[in-house]
Amino acid sequence: MTPLLSVEGLTIDLPGRQPGLVEDVTFQVREGHCTALIGESGCGKTLTSMAILGLLPAAVRVSAGAVWFDGVDLLACTPRQLRRIRGGPVGMVFQEPMSSLNPTMTVGDQIAEARRLHLGERRKTALARARELLERVGIPNAARRIGSYPHEMSGGMQQRVMIAAAIACEPKLIIADEPTTALDVTIQAEILALLRDLQRDLDLAVLLVTHDLGVVADFCDDVVVMYAGHIAERTTVDGLFYQPGHPYSSALLAAVPQVGQARSRLTVIPGRVPSAGGFPAGCRFEPRCAHAEPPCREPQPDAPLGDGLTRCGRVASGELTLQGALRG
Ligand SMILES: Nc1ncnc2c1ncn2[C@@H]1O[C@H](COP(=O)(O)OP(=O)(O)OP(=O)(O)O)[C@@H](O)[C@H]1O
Ligand SMILES: [Mg+2]
Incomplete structure (x- = not known):
């Protein structure tokens, strides 16, 4: 089945500055399904979701890639065509109403x-x-x-x-960027329950940007884990929780205090996300990674893993197996 939304090799940069803020990001949202975009602050989630509908801030631009929505190449659309898509077949929900x-x-x-x-x-x-x-x-x-x-x-x-x-306007897809972060905890749960009911009743596809692994577990089907402008891992929700395919994903799982109490922001991994000027030459997570070995200081290409992908060479080669938060 062709996906409703397909983001292919999306690269976003500040003109004239290398490396890009977001590089070679590829993922899909299936009709009637929810894809989560997760990762710590500054990993490129908002830039990725804004680029889809031509809403990037003026200083940054898409320098490579394609975005297909329902057979239409969104990156080739005129501003007028995009205005007809936004609020029409694609609805948007932002953090600050x-x-x-x-x-x-x-x-x-x-x-x-x-x-x-x-x-x-x-x-x-x-x-x-x-x-x-x-x-x-x-x-x-x-x-x-x-x-x-x-x-x-x-x-x-x-x-x-x-x-x-x-x-x-009867959309097929909703893009929601941290739709509840600005709200009280009790209200957050109500708004998420509402979104989930609507998704089921209206058979909506959803791209959900979130910090919250509890929301991912309750709401989503597929997961894109971003780290420092790259996809670290692309997997299913079960894949993420039972057998994560990147040390960054397992560090995010471990940073959650307890399963069932997962509604906290992901700030517990030692160190911080590098910004574009300070990306390491090899794996971008290597300086913070508990499983790093000297070869990780070489660039790590995307590698297929199950139906998804990983950017960890050690996981891709089978040398490293990570523990999930849940066991099969
Ligand atoms: N207009 C801009 N000009 C320059 N750099 C930018 C701009 N917007 C974002 N960035 C940089 O791009 C990177 C990704 O930002 P983005 O807002 O996509 O992160 P995020 O994953 O959504 O983070 P958060 O969880 O805090 O919302 C960050 O390092 C940010 O500083
Ligand atoms: Mg954001």
């Missing part, structure tokens, strides 16, 4: 506007649909709330509006 909601428009009008623009609906029909969508995402008293402005709502309610807007 207020950064994407329009403070001068009522939430009902914002959702209705999207349906008018993308689906050509009349205002009255679109507003009626907006009310249904607000109900669907669990906003109490939706008939009244439709006339509220975003600042009149709590952070959790704003994020629900953002999700209503993301699903307003």
